[in-house]
Amino acid sequence: MTMTQKPLILIIDDEEALRDGCRQALEKSGYTVLTAGEGVEGINIAREKKPDIAFVDLKMPGISGMEIIEILSRDIPDIVLIMITGYATILSAVEAIQKGAYDYLPKPFSPDQIRTVARRGVDHRNLKIETRRLREEKERMEESFITFVSHEMRSPLVVIRQYIESLKAIAGDRFDKDVSYIIERCSIRIQRLEELIEHWLDLSKIENGTFVKKKEPLKLSDVILRSFEEMMPTCKERGIILEANAPENLFQIIGDEESLVRVFINIIGNAAKYTPDGGKISVSARNDEYYVIVDISDTGVGIPQDKLPFIFEPFFRAGGKEERHRGSGLGLTYCKKIMDSHGGEIGATSKEGEGTTIMLKFPVPHSGAQKLPEALS
Numbered sequence: 001m002t003m004t005q006k007p008l009i010l011i012i013d014d015e016e017a018l019r020d021g022c023r024q025a026l027e028k029s030g031y032t033v034l035t036a037g038e039g040v041e042g043i044n045i046a047r048e049k050k051p052d053i054a055f056v057d058l059k060m061p062g063i064s065g066m067e068i069i070e071i072l073s074r075d076i077p078d079i080v081l082i083m084i085t086g087y088a089t090i091l092s093a094v095e096a097i098q099k100g101a102y103d104y105l106p107k108p109f110s111p112d113q114i115r116t117v118a119r120r121g122v123d124h125r126n127l128k129i130e131t132r133r134l135r136e137e138k139e140r141m142e143e144s145f146i147t148f149v150s151h152e153m154r155s156p157l158v159v160i161r162q163y164i165e166s167l168k169a170i171a172g173d174r175f176d177k178d179v180s181y182i183i184e185r186c187s188i189r190i191q192r193l194e195e196l197i198e199h200w201l202d203l204s205k206i207e208n209g210t211f212v213k214k215k216e217p218l219k220l221s222d223v224i225l226r227s228f229e230e231m232m233p234t235c236k237e238r239g240i241i242l243e244a245n246a247p248e249n250l251f252q253i254i255g256d257e258e259s260l261v262r263v264f265i266n267i268i269g270n271a272a273k274y275t276p277d278g279g280k281i282s283v284s285a286r287n288d289e290y291y292v293i294v295d296i297s298d299t300g301v302g303i304p305q306d307k308l309p310f311i312f313e314p315f316f317r318a319g320g321k322e323e324r325h326r327g328s329g330l331g332l333t334y335c336k337k338i339m340d341s342h343g344g345e346i347g348a349t350s351k352e353g354e355g356t357t358i359m360l361k362f363p364v365p366h367s368g369a370q371k372l373p374e375a376l377s
Contacts, residue, residue: 006030006031006032007030007031007032007052007053007118007122008031008032008033008034008049008050008051008052008053009026009031009032009033009034009051009052009053009054009055009118010033010034010035010036010042010045010046010049010051010053010054010055011023011033011034011035011036011054011055012035012036012038012039012041012042012054012055012056012057012060012065012068013035013037013055013056013057013060013084014037014038014057014060014061015057016037018057018084018107019035019037020035021111022035022055022114023035024111025111025114025115026114026115026118028111029115029118029119031118034049034051038060038061038062038063039060039062039063039064039065039067039068040062040063042054042056042068043063043068043071043072046072046075046076046079047075047076050076050078050079051079052078052079052080052121052122052125053079053080053081053082053118053121053122053125054072054079054080054081054082055082055083055084055105055114056068056069056072056081056082056083056084056101057083057084057085058083058084058085058086058092058096059085059086065083065084065085065096066095066096066099069081069083069096069099069100069101070099070100072100073099073100073101074100078125078128078129079125080102080121080122080124080125080128081096081100081101081102082101082102082103082104082105082117082118082121083096083101083103083104083105084104084105084107085104085105085106085107086106086107086108092104102121102124103117103120103121105117153197154194154197157190157193157194157197158194160190161187161190161191161194164183164186164187164190165187167183168183168187196330199330199331199334202334214256215254215255215256215342216254216255216256216257217252217253217254217365218252218253218254218255218257218260219250219252220246220250220252220253220285220292220294220362221246221250221285222257223257223260223261223264224244224246224264224283224285224294225244226257226261226264227261227264227265227268228242228244228268228283230261230265231265231268231269231272234269234272235272235281238272238277238278239277239278240272240275240277240278240279240280240281241279241280241281242268242280242281242282242283243280243281243282243283244282244283244284244285245282245283245284245285246284246285246286247285247286247287249287250285250286250287250292251287251292251364252365253292253342253362253363253364253365254342254365255342255362256342259338259341260338260342262334262338263334263335263338263339263360264283264296266331266332266334266335267296267332267335267358268281268283268296269331270331270332271296271297271298271300271356271358272298274298274300274301274302274356275298275299275300275301275355276299276300276301279298279299279300280298280299281296281297281298281299282295282296282297282298283295283296283297284297287364289364290363290364291361291362291363291364292361292362292364293359293360293361293362294359294360294361294362295357295358295359295360296357296358296359296360297355297356297357297358298355298356298357299354299355300355300356301352301353301355302350302351302352302353302354302355302356303348303350303352303356304352305350305352308348308349308350311332311348312332312333312335312336312346312348313333314330314333316332339360342362342363343363344360344361344362344363345359345360345361346358346359346360346361347359
């Protein structure tokens, strides 16, 4: 329906008097109205004419109103369906909404009542269409941005980094301390910008389903140990104890090992940023009937309660003077999206001055779930 077209309304009801009354009431308000006396006829008209709104009687001979609502909501996504019923109950209304109805109109009703419901239906349909348009526009913008980042930003940064590395190699010790410091700071900033771009591209790949390519049975102990190997030098340098604990009968999970290793590295790396020298980061795993649950806890500065709900949002950073390295603000967003792609969950608890715990929940594949020895040394 364009702005100049009258909204098209279909009335499906086996009572001729009701159909005629609804048609007259709605046409007086500027609507174009079609009518059908039984379900199959109504479905055929709806498929051909694509009305904006359909009023569907709940009780009719042959195909029921519930069935009509289910069929039309599936076949015509933009249609707004309103149930007409002389037997209005909470249960029937809930069932109709579950099958795709937007509202219901109990009999008997006045001309003003059907006009009011129709007006609400048109507004709702316009909102649905506008929401979809904005979502599609957002997706197009994201695709354009990804292309821009990939081709217009990443390549020049690689060249700049190579020039800086060449400059450092050629100059050797000829630069004084201040110049060397400036060049090193430039190198670090470029590296962080490259990391930001890579994180953003990774998130885009996760969104379109091309990042996690291979899921197979995994031992979480292997994932945890690989992440420990990566993070141990950083923790050891600062005297941070990195420990793990898991039962021998830990269930296997189904997942992509490489992406999950990065999840653990991101979380342990975040913990290290906010944990003072000499602190502790512990990783513990356990089973319940449905999940393998992993807690990654630190003895760091903690996260303020007002910031805790936002830590998985893109570019959000808790900040604070204790943070040793500024990150991209995308690390935990990446972790959440990877967990979502595995059908898992991620959450956090924290108390300022006492530390933070990130909890990961991995669903157990019950179709033949195996208990594997996963004791961590």
